[in-house]
Amino acid sequence: MENRELKIHARNVRKKIIEMIYSAQSGHPGGALSATDVITYLYFEKMDISEDNVSSLDRDRFVLSKGHASALLYAILDEKGLLDEDIHTFRKIDSKLQGHPSMRYLKGVDMSTGSLGQGASVAVGMALANKLDQNGHHIYCLVGDGESEEGIMWEAMMAAHHYHLDNLTYILDLNHLQIDGQIEKVMDPTPFKEKYEAFGLYVAECDGHDFDSIKKAFAEVSKVDDRPQVIIAHTVKGKGVSFMENDPSWHGSAPNEAQYKQALAELDKEEA
Amino acid sequence: MKHETRVAYGEALKELAEVNKDIVVFDADLSKSTKTAELKKADPSRHFNAGIAECNMLGMAAGMAASGKIPFASSFAVFASGRAFEIIRNSIAYPHLNVKVVATHAGLSVGEDGASHQAIEDIALMRSLPNMRVFVASDYYETKALIKHVASIDGPCYVRLQRGKSDDIYDEDSTFDFDKVKVLKEGDDVALIATGLMTQEALKASDILKDKGIDAGVYEVVSLKPIDEEGILKIVKGHKKNFTIEEHNIIGGLYGAVSEVVAKDPSNPVYPIGVNDTFGESGQADEVMKKYGLTADNIVNIVMECAGK
Numbered sequence: 001m002e003n004r005e006l007k008i009h010a011r012n013v014r015k016k017i018i019e020m021i022y023s024a025q026s027g028h029p030g031g032a033l034s035a036t037d038v039i040t041y042l043y044f045e046k047m048d049i050s051e052d053n054v055s056s057l058d059r060d061r062f063v064l065s066k067g068h069a070s071a072l073l074y075a076i077l078d079e080k081g082l083l084d085e086d087i088h089t090f091r092k093i094d095s096k097l098q099g100h101p102s103m104r105y106l107k108g109v110d111m112s113t114g115s116l117g118q119g120a121s122v123a124v125g126m127a128l129a130n131k132l133d134q135n136g137h138h139i140y141c142l143v144g145d146g147e148s149e150e151g152i153m154w155e156a157m158m159a160a161h162h163y164h165l166d167n168l169t170y171i172l173d174l175n176h177l178q179i180d181g182q183i184e185k186v187m188d189p190t191p192f193k194e195k196y197e198a199f200g201l202y203v204a205e206c207d208g209h210d211f212d213s214i215k216k217a218f219a220e221v222s223k224v225d226d227r228p229q230v231i232i233a234h235t236v237k238g239k240g241v242s243f244m245e246n247d248p249s250w251h252g253s254a255p256n257e258a259q260y261k262q263a264l265a266e267l268d269k270e271e272a
Numbered sequence: 273m274k275h276e277t278r279v280a281y282g283e284a285l286k287e288l289a290e291v292n293k294d295i296v297v298f299d300a301d302l303s304k305s306t307k308t309a310e311l312k313k314a315d316p317s318r319h320f321n322a323g324i325a326e327c328n329m330l331g332m333a334a335g336m337a338a339s340g341k342i343p344f345a346s347s348f349a350v351f352a353s354g355r356a357f358e359i360i361r362n363s364i365a366y367p368h369l370n371v372k373v374v375a376t377h378a379g380l381s382v383g384e385d386g387a388s389h390q391a392i393e394d395i396a397l398m399r400s401l402p403n404m405r406v407f408v409a410s411d412y413y414e415t416k417a418l419i420k421h422v423a424s425i426d427g428p429c430y431v432r433l434q435r436g437k438s439d440d441i442y443d444e445d446s447t448f449d450f451d452k453v454k455v456l457k458e459g460d461d462v463a464l465i466a467t468g469l470m471t472q473e474a475l476k477a478s479d480i481l482k483d484k485g486i487d488a489g490v491y492e493v494v495s496l497k498p499i500d501e502e503g504i505l506k507i508v509k510g511h512k513k514n515f516t517i518e519e520h521n522i523i524g525g526l527y528g529a530v531s532e533v534v535a536k537d538p539s540n541p542v543y544p545i546g547v548n549d550t551f552g553e554s555g556q557a558d559e560v561m562k563k564y565g566l567t568a569d570n571i572v573n574i575v576m577e578c579a580g581k
């Protein structure tokens with residue numbers, strides 16, 4: 001797919017994220033927008049998910065370990081034509097679009113998440129099962145930089161390396177913010193690259209908002225055939241909406257009407 | 273008037289820290305939500321943000337307590353009681369260390385975040401630990417007094433608070449005896465034994481029931497462990513039908529605590545009103561509470577049904 005088309009999909013995804021969080025008056029825009037480009041690339045270029053196999057285990061699967069970015073996952077599924085629910089029901093009573101994704105409510109959600117750190121561990125189990133089944137499918141898992149302060153993240157990576165899980169790729173959304181502020185100031189989880197390497201993972205890096213760079217990183221890790229990999233995506237929290245960018249207060253708050261209109265106008269103006 | 277109990281927590285922490293230099297506070301990247309940020313503003317040297325690492329937060333708190341400090345450690349109830357459960361068990365409850373776990377955002381009234389964030393099992397978990405005292409607060413004024421009360425206890429305590437606002441049941445001048453069941457309203461026909469946020473619903477339900485010809489007493493349990501056995505037995509013996517009302521699974525919470533007492537001296541039946549062993553879901557807090565039966569109206573329906581009216 002041309003970068004131009006990917007950019008159009010990413011813009012649509014961002015608009016849907018804003019639409020959902022505005023209509024719910026609840027949700028987490030910052031970390032959904034920072035990971036939009038990387039996950040758009042993943043779903044449109046890498047993963048073999050489609051109408052025919054969305055309910056099947058016989059495909060690549062994705063674990064949104066930073067489950068608070070649920071609006072991103074729902075927006076992507078919607079953009080792919082796979083979402084079995086109206087995005088405007090997000091976070092409302094009786095909706096399949098739970099605040100944090102639930103695999104028992106919505107098809108296309110490969111794991112229920114929301115409690116940080118656990119998805120990274122579950123992804124190891126899924127990759128191990130793929131090995132047992134020798135099905136050749138890949139597991140992708142998006143983790144947060146703040147989330148990486150959880151001990152289980154590192155227990156998971158230790159195990160992924162131990163079992164030589166070359167069919168597992170983590171993506172780190174390195175936006176440098178968590179709820180209480182900058183990650184380096186709250187509880188410094190850096191340096192990431194050196195830590196991952198010490199844990200035996202193959203590390204690639206990319207500009208998480210540049211499709212050429214994202215493509216290169218995915219191509220690089222797909223050549224690795226002896227260990228798990230991690231793509232460090234350098235991102236901007238709130239990317240695409242000027243007043244949300246790099247501002248921790250947009251981690252978990254919803255725009256008011258004026259902000260909603262401005263956000264959509266800015267995203268519309270962005271050239272594809 | 274309505275207030276947030278967690279706001280009272282932040283204020284109480286500040287007041288306590290001013291007079292007691294041994295008070296230290298831990299958080300896990302939720303300090304604005306749990307309100308421990310209030311202490312951080314007042315004295316940053318005594319506020320420790322563990323980052324998103326609840327197990328390490330409770331471990332560090334245990335270390336502080338083992339060194340003579342009085343740590344308060346806070347996160348959402350799911351993570352504070354659940355994620356860190358075994359740290360609390362082996363490094364706080366077992367060595368009887370003076371750690372206060374104050375958990376906010378408990379129960380279905382969390383609302384939109386959904387089931388992953390709605391603790392319905394924390395009281396059961398904490399009650400099952402030897403040495404652990406378990407408290408649930410209903411309103412702002414009670415919370416303020418309760419936080420000061422737990423600070424004065426030497427030993428591990430768990431305090432459960434919620435996210436949203438709750439009706440003021442008490443005021444500035446109220447006095448509290450947390451060892452006793454609180455009689456909010458006497459009533460001859462049935463007893464509504466409530467805890468936490470459901471206390472306000474029990475009070476509303478008793479007003480509605482009155483119009484329907486049922487005289488319902490309302491009793492609040494703040495200390496679920498140890499529970500006021502004498503007080504509970506007196507209530508249950510005095511009412512032909514009794515109901516426990518909680519924003520928690522009916523397994524292991526208030527219904528469990530009350531039943532454990534009543535089973536020793538079975539007299540009149542106790543019926544559970546609470547979360548019926550199911551996870552919650554997303555939605556506005558009042559809609560979720562309604563769907564899962566945590567409202568005055570549902571209390572009235574169940575009481576009417578059980579009272580055969």
Ligand SMILES: Cc1ncc(C[n+]2csc(CCOP(=O)(O)OP(=O)(O)O)c2C)c(N)n1
Pocket residue numbers: 030031032034066068114115116117143144145146147148173175177178179237251300301302324351355
């Ligand atoms: C175990 C656990 N602790 C705390 C939380 C509350 N919480 C939700 S998001 C978040 C911050 C996440 O920061 P980061 O991983 O950097 O996410 P991003 O910046 O990508 O949004 C926290 C503390 C949680 N969901 N799970």
Ligand SMILES: [Mg+2]
Pocket residue numbers: 031144145146173174175176177178
């Ligand atoms: Mg982050």
